[in-house]
Amino acid sequence: MKIDYLTPEGATLNEMGRRLARVRKQQGFSQTRLAEEAGLGVATLRRIESGQDGQMASWIKLLKALRMTAAIDALLPETFASPMAEVLSTAKQSKKGRVAEPGVRWGDERE
Template identity: 35%
Template structure:
């Protein structure tokens, strides 16, 4: 199954769990062995593979043992400044985000004595 935006969160977690389970089997690891090497409980590994929610630190530990940690770089690549931002910021790092303000709704001007 391809992971795409139309899937529910539960479906995505289930697919990720199945892929992690397949990788574990490719490496000839039992759930208990993976749990011991990752420093998590066997129940945590079972939950991850079943597609249940888990703490991010547990997922990182499991991925490290499975040799998948480097793939997180592709998941969330390091953001670099765009060339125009470099010119505007003059080499300084950006520290705040600004939301675009909606233009104020213009009402026709009146004297105020109309009834």
């Protein structure tokens, strides 16, 4: 399931829990072992995997135990440039760098 801005929070938590369970199994962790590594109770991990618990601190502990800290950083990057900001920045830079051919006036030159 693709998660996007229209996905309800409950469905998002369910999908995230499903993905977590899949990664846990792929990495060979039992629920008990992963919960211990993350410093969480097994019941907490079960709630998360079933989409019933969305506490960020618990998710961070689990992702660290799974050695997936890059996923934490990807969740909300330190720097974020929106597409519009990039377009405006590029336009501003190209306007600054323009040099008129001899005899051509654009009307925005400084005298």
